[in-house]
Amino acid sequence: MQISFESLETPALTKAHLADLLFEQIGLNKRESKDMVDAFFDLVVDSLISGDDVKISGFGNFQIRTKAARPGRNPRTGELIPIDARRVATFHASHKLKALIQGDAVDDEGVETVGR
Numbered sequence: 001m002q003i004s005f006e007s008l009e010t011p012a013l014t015k016a017h018l019a020d021l022l023f024e025q026i027g028l029n030k031r032e033s034k035d036m037v038d039a040f041f042d043l044v045v046d047s048l049i050s051g052d053d054v055k056i057s058g059f060g061n062f063q064i065r066t067k068a069a070r071p072g073r074n075p076r077t078g079e080l081i082p083i084d085a086r087r088v089a090t091f092h093a094s095h096k097l098k099a100l101i102q103g104d105a106v107d108d109e110g111v112e113t114v115g116r
Helices: 015-026 030-049 095-102
Strands: 054-056 060-067 070-073 080-083 086-093
Antiparallel strands (some): 070 080
16 A cells, blocks of 8 residues: 655645545545544554553654753853753664665565665
8 A cells, every 4th residue: 555645735745644545545534534643643642651662663763762960051151051861752764765765675674675
């Protein structure tokens, strides 16, 4: 199945646009489309909050990383400000996604077939 993005009015793909695409191209009703998109992102967020990695084949991996506390500096005043330890979400694109972005052909297993 090929999903077309020509109907996007802005350069960003939003949750609302995803729901519209499901409605237009797959035939779900608008409520089901919105609920499906929301459920997907809720599942991703809940998994990350619980500390689980989210791996989407052919797309990439979302992970939670813990950053240690460190000294920071206010760029305007130069004043030292402590930066607390925190958890951050990171994303690493898959090799297949990276190859597609570069315009290389990729086979079904995600292996580049051109441009090596």
